[in-house]
Amino acid sequence: MHDTLLIDRAPLGADLFCETWTLNDPASRNALTDAMVDALLGACTRAQSDGALRGVVLRGAGGHFCAGGSLGGFAKAIGQPLDAGVPDPLVPLNRRFGALLQALCGLPQWLVVAAEGAAMGGGLGLACCGDLVLADADAQFGAPEVTLGLVPAQIAPFVVRRLGPAAARRWLLSGARWDSVAAQQAGLVDEVVVDGAMDEAVQATIQRLAATAPQAIAATKHLLLQVQSALPLPALLDDAAHLFARALRGPEAPQGLAAFTARKAPPWSAVA
Structure with a gap:
């Protein structure tokens, strides 16, 4: 079985490093499985005490950032009411993704998000955690949960933080897709990358941030x-x-x- 999260540690200088965390399930457009969430949480925990790590780049494999949460672990519960008085096991599962978003925002290192292709639902939540967000010109952002009869539960506070209440309402209540230019106008994206030059844009951003204390x-x-x-x-x-x-x-x-x-x-x- 492939690793759901690839971690590449590259030197920035003497005993200084930057890591690229790559969501690695291209077949599902890097949908967020429990295993992927656990791997990202583990990486965040390790990074908290890594004094040699200067920054993190978060991106997806196979031309997409993240298509959102995987419903695989919830399949048997869809449409099934819960017996009275029984704690709902879906609550801690969903809440764990919120803990991941909180951990990403709380990284002591700078976090650069490089979004290509789909950045939907949970992928939008991940993007909202970036200190700087680069987006390919063809990237698509959105929160389609309400069009599926679902609630964008854990991402909502982070979308509000990033976009502000008015724009967050437009995004979360419409379920619409937004291109990179619209996402930049809304305040989610810092730089739109053209001509497929994401690798070069990431490296240029790393070089700018490498001068910080x-x-x-x-x-x-x-x-x-x-x-x-x-x-x-x-x-x-x-x-x-x-x-x-x-x-x-x-x-x-x-x-x-x-x-x-x-x-x-x-x-x-x-x-x-």
């Missing part, structure tokens, strides 16, 4: 997640002040400021 990236991502939470503004600004103070007193600030003054690359930069 890892601890500063982790702290900034933490702050951005706090902004999206219901934390009151005074508490949010208190947290931000502590993050700033720790960064200024930490090892990266003196190195980065000294390198700036000397017009040299800082020690963490993998850019030549």
